[in-house]
Amino acid sequence: MRRLLALWEKETLALSRDLLGLAVLFLMPAAFIVVMSLALSDAFKGGPTRRTEFAVMAADPKLADRLAGKLSGDGFRSAPAPADEAAARDGVRRGTPSLVLLVPRDFERALAAPLDGKSAPPELTLLADPALPPTQLLAFRQRVLGVTLSLRVSALMRRAGIAASADALDLKRAATLNVETIGGTARPSSVQQNVPAWLIFGMFFVVMPISSLFIVERREGTLARLVSQQVPFTMLLLGKVGPYFVVNLTQAALMLLAGRTLVPWFGGETLALPARWDLLAAVTACTSFAAIGWGLLVAVCSRTLEQATVIGGVGNILAAAVGGVMVPRFVMPEAMQKLSEASPMAWALDGFHAVILRQGGAADIAAPCAKLLALAAALFAAALWVHHRRRVLAPAQ
Amino acid sequence: MGTLNLEGVSFRYPGRGETVLDGVTLVIPAGGIFGLLGPNGAGKTTLISILAGQLRGATGGISAGDEPLEALRRRRPRSLGLVPQEYAFYPMLTCAENLRFFGAVQDLGGARLGERVAAAARFARIESVLARRAGRLSGGLKRRLNLAIGVLTEPEILLLDEPTVGVDPQSRAFLLESIRSLAGAERTIVYTSHYMEEVEAICDRVAIIDRGRVLVSGALSDVVRDGSGLEEIFMRLTHRSLRD
Numbered sequence: 001m002r003r004l005l006a007l008w009e010k011e012t013l014a015l016s017r018d019l020l021g022l023a024v025l026f027l028m029p030a031a032f033i034v035v036m037s038l039a040l041s042d043a044f045k046g047g048p049t050r051r052t053e054f055a056v057m058a059a060d061p062k063l064a065d066r067l068a069g070k071l072s073g074d075g076f077r078s079a080p081a082p083a084d085e086a087a088a089r090d091g092v093r094r095g096t097p098s099l100v101l102l103v104p105r106d107f108e109r110a111l112a113a114p115l116d117g118k119s120a121p122p123e124l125t126l127l128a129d130p131a132l133p134p135t136q137l138l139a140f141r142q143r144v145l146g147v148t149l150s151l152r153v154s155a156l157m158r159r160a161g162i163a164a165s166a167d168a169l170d171l172k173r174a175a176t177l178n179v180e181t182i183g184g185t186a187r188p189s190s191v192q193q194n195v196p197a198w199l200i201f202g203m204f205f206v207v208m209p210i211s212s213l214f215i216v217e218r219r220e221g222t223l224a225r226l227v228s229q230q231v232p233f234t235m236l237l238l239g240k241v242g243p244y245f246v247v248n249l250t251q252a253a254l255m256l257l258a259g260r261t262l263v264p265w266f267g268g269e270t271l272a273l274p275a276r277w278d279l280l281a282a283v284t285a286c287t288s289f290a291a292i293g294w295g296l297l298v299a300v301c302s303r304t305l306e307q308a309t310v311i312g313g314v315g316n317i318l319a320a321a322v323g324g325v326m327v328p329r330f331v332m333p334e335a336m337q338k339l340s341e342a343s344p345m346a347w348a349l350d351g352f353h354a355v356i357l358r359q360g361g362a363a364d365i366a367a368p369c370a371k372l373l374a375l376a377a378a379l380f381a382a383a384l385w386v387h388h389r390r391r392v393l394a395p396a397q
Numbered sequence: 398m399g400t401l402n403l404e405g406v407s408f409r410y411p412g413r414g415e416t417v418l419d420g421v422t423l424v425i426p427a428g429g430i431f432g433l434l435g436p437n438g439a440g441k442t443t444l445i446s447i448l449a450g451q452l453r454g455a456t457g458g459i460s461a462g463d464e465p466l467e468a469l470r471r472r473r474p475r476s477l478g479l480v481p482q483e484y485a486f487y488p489m490l491t492c493a494e495n496l497r498f499f500g501a502v503q504d505l506g507g508a509r510l511g512e513r514v515a516a517a518a519r520f521a522r523i524e525s526v527l528a529r530r531a532g533r534l535s536g537g538l539k540r541r542l543n544l545a546i547g548v549l550t551e552p553e554i555l556l557l558d559e560p561t562v563g564v565d566p567q568s569r570a571f572l573l574e575s576i577r578s579l580a581g582a583e584r585t586i587v588y589t590s591h592y593m594e595e596v597e598a599i600c601d602r603v604a605i606i607d608r609g610r611v612l613v614s615g616a617l618s619d620v621v622r623d624g625s626g627l628e629e630i631f632m633r634l635t636h637r638s639l640r641d
Contacts, residue, residue, distance in 0.1 A: 006501030010487065010494075017489045221483030225546070228449035229503050230474035 003231060007239025014213055015243060021209035025247060029202025030258045037194040037263045044190040044328075052136055053079040053096065057088055058103035067103065070147045070170075076140060088127055098129040099140055111148075111155040122148065191269045195259035196352030197325040200345050202251050203284075203291045204319070206244045207312035210295035214240070215305050233387055237296050237380065244295065248288035252280075274355045283351035283365050286372035290344050293379030300383040319343045347371045401425040401448075401466070401554065401585055406457035407609075408443060417443045418455070419609040425602070427462075430576065430586040432600030432617070434593070434627075436635050440609040441589040442482065445558045448587065449479045461554065475503050478552030482559045484539045485546070488532025492523055492542050495531050499546045513549050520575065521545035537568030544572065548579065555579060557588045561595060573599055593628040603627070607635045 015021060054076055058064035068078040079097040082088040088100040102125040104110075113119035124144065128137050150170060157163075217223040226236060259271030274280050295312070302308035320326050322336075323343030332340065340346045351368035354360040403425070408418040418440045425431045435441045446452045448459065450470050459466040470477055479485075486495045496514040505513055518524045521541040526534060531542055544560060557576065561569045577599045580586055590596055596603060597617065604614035612634045613620055621627055 002504060002506050003502045006498055009501075010490065010498045013494060014487060014489050216488075219483075220488075221481045221485035222487065224446070224449075224451045225479055225481060225485040225499075226502060227451050228477065228479045229499070230450070230470060231502050 004235060004239060004242075007231075007235065008242040011213070011240055011243040012246075015209055015247070018209055018213075021212070024205050024208055025202060025251060026254060028205065029198045029251065029255055030262065032198040032201065033191075033195055033255060033258050034262050034266055034268070036198065037191040037259070037268045038266055040194065040328075041190040041268055044193060052076050052098050052132065052140070054099035054101065054140065055079045055081045055088070055091075055097050056101045056103060057081045057085070058107065059105045060108075063103065063108065067101065067147065070150075071101070071140075071143055074139075074143075075136075076143065092127045092129050095129045095131060098132050098136075100127040101125070101144060102127065108155075111152045112159055114156075122152070124148065189269045189272075191259050191263050191271045192357055193328055195255055195263075195271050196349060196356060197320075199252055199255040200287060200323075200348045200352070201316065201320050201325050202255065203248045203287055203348075204294060204316045204345065205312075206247060206291050207295040207298050207316065208309070210240055210244060210292070211299035211302055211308035211312055212305055214296075214299035215302060215308055234384065237383060240296065240299075241289075241292050244292045245285075245288050248291060249281075249284060252284045272356070275359050276355060276361070279355045279360070279362060279365055280352075282362075282369060283348070283355055286351065286369040286376070287348040289376035290348070290372040290379070293376040293383070294344075296383040297379045297386070300386045319345045322346070324349050344372060344375055347375075400427055400462065401587075402458070402460045403444075404458040404460075406444070406447065406455055406459060408440075408447060408452065408455040411454070417609050418447075420457070421606065421609070421611055423604055423611060423614055425585055425587060427583070427585050428581060429601035430580050430588050430599050432596035432603040433587055433589040433606065434591075434596060434603060434631060435589075435606040439607045439635075441606065442558055444606070445479075445481075445556050445587065445589060448554075449477065449556055475550035476553045478547045478550060478555045480544050480547035480555070480557045480560045482562060484531075484543055486531050486542060488530065490531060491528055492518070492531055492534070492545075493527040495542065496527075496545060496549065500549050503550050505550065513551075517545040517549045520548060522571070537564045537571075540564050540568060540572060544575065553584055555584060555586045557586065559590055560588075561590065561592065569595070593626070593631060597621075597627050605631055605634055 052075060054068075054071065055078070056064045056068045056071070058067065064081055072078045076099075082091050082100065085102065088102070091097060092100055104123055107122050107124070110120070110122035113121075126141065126144065214223075217226075223236070227233070256271065256273070260273070264270045294315070298308055298312045298315070302311055320343075322340050323329075323345030324332070324340055325345050329337055329340050329346065329349075347368040351365045351372070354364040354368070358364065401424075403421055403423040406418055406421040407416060409416045421440075421444065433441050433444065443452065447455045448466065450467070461469045464472075487498070490498065493514065496517060497510060500510045500513055515524075518527055521544050523538060523541050523545060526538055531539065534542065540560060540563075544557075547555060547557070560576070561572050564572065573595060576586065576588065580599075588596070588600060600617055602615065603617050603620055605612045605620075613630070617627070620630060625633075
């Protein structure tokens, strides 16, 4: 035990004097958490969040005003109608306004046409700015169709002699729809996605200090000296596990703190903390073991610092891109979502989401934790095997 | 600890065709300093690495007294000390932290560790720089720290692989004097160097190896019996052509 403690102390001292390594481990994920939580805050909100201007062009100015009034709201704001269609097209091309609805001259007459399948429905044209997010376009399209349907039904009812106002047929008045998010105290937000995501990313970056010190040890002959002193290679690897486990736990505490303090300080939402801290600790521990195992394998396989930087750095970035750290998995196409299941960062993210977002129990984190632990064991065994295969240093174990 | 016996030791690195050591047989008596000489690539460092337990897969036999060296290393890990060519310590740690670390991983602890750190520092005359980061020392001080780590556990077998490379004449003189003071009946010292005058100054016995084979071995006085200097004999045996 004395030897293991000595190895842990050495590793801790070495890391404490590596300012670049500490910056990578603590400042980088904190910076990502703040920047990405703020940058993606709108993307995680339910409805249209950016204000989009639209205009309605109709031969009858009263009809245009009526339609504009009905279409306004939920982030869509009415703008003055362009002088003519050419001006409308030119304006939309420049993004001012983003949308122009062209209403044909016989629109009101067409509204009253019977719904028998033989009559042509009223025809509308929507000019759209290509830079407009597809979700915004879709939302406005649904809005136009909803308003048109209510106008048409009210016209038909009037024709049938039933008194009805188009306002009474507003879709929002059709029913009261309550949306309840199951399992969480609040709906998933940008900060709840980004804090665990970039925490995991930061945790896996222990690969850099682990491998760089290991390569220095090998290059400077320190490792050979330790082996000649009958220090088992397994113990040398275990000597790196303890300190970096503590580093990962510290990262977790600081990144959660960043979500609670830094992000709101910059204007973002505050991270909602989980109810089960024990489960959060379990997920953090399993993620840490997998990250350290990855670091050990890269360290043993790399012959130079450059190799370690490329393998460790690029490997982490790829795993993060695929695993839903950089791009949330719910916006990925189905094939990419399937592929993301292969990324350990996705397993870790599942575990963190189960605790932080869904307020889940032990059963909810069992699968991701089991996968992470199995990976950690496999990586540790692979590091030992690679070392054994190279036969450069005699195993004293 | 008795005589170190190497009996037909051969070695080749996995995946490489050439044999680095080819049936090396040497008798290295306890006490005194044994000089191991050879041009670059002769196999000196490989032989030291095998003795230190860093390389495995060598054929032949190596024994220390009556028991295989491997068994001795396992039974008494502290019985063997190594001072490699490289500065095999942590540049980001202070000299004291390095000494304490290498002592602790050899299972020294408590007051005994403190005593040995102080003694090794005194021996290598690095007491005044114990609080300095090892990476910021001069070349001579680094060599002295390297030597201090090697003698921390008072090993019975001390392997010194070119311990004076890259130091000024003052530091070299100090290192040689220190190494000479380590020799004794209870200690076997194997010393490799390219500097013939060093070997002539401190070694009792020498062996010259080249291309993995022993060319000559014996008491220094016997090897240089014909009046030639050690360097002249070395060049005669290993030829003058460049090796790398």
